[in-house]
Amino acid sequence: MGDNNQAWMPNRKGVLQLTAASSYLRKNWHLNYSAAALTQLAATGEGPRFYIYNGKMLYPLAELDAFAEAKLGPLLSQSAPALQAVASTKKVDAAADRASRRAKWRKR
CATH class of the missing domain: 1.20.5 (Single alpha-helices involved in coiled-coils or other helix-helix interfaces)
Known part of the structure; x- marks a missing residue:
């Protein structure tokens, strides 16, 4: 992930593999989705959008952020x-x- 001081960076570029995506959601958004849960959500089409490259699921950071915001609901x-x-x-x-x-x- 790199620099811990930059916890919130809108419009970030980059992708994370499945386990790193799970950790990202847990650390940055306090959403506890395991790698298995993300895989199950991907199978049903309910999870964040992802790429498959060389047989690995790659989650764009922007998609993980959008997924987390949708799960948390609107700001109040x-x-x-x-x-x-x-x-x-x-x-x-x-x-x-x-x-x-x-x-x-x-x-x-």
Whole structure:
């Protein structure tokens, strides 16, 4: 990775192999995706985009950053409306999950 003082550098160029990409997400974004988890996400198309070169998966830094930002969600200020929006979204998601589980249970 090089210089530890440059933890945040937008528009960086370069690629990382699978295990280094896993470490990068853990160290820079605090996202715990193992190499196996990244491989599984790649198989389902849900993970960051990557190249295959000589049989190795190479993740561009920009794609890892975009993936992490998508997983973390939008930046919020500490204003009350923003926190209320997050809380109401969680309540709606929880209600949808409960309804989905009930529907599955009734189909049995």
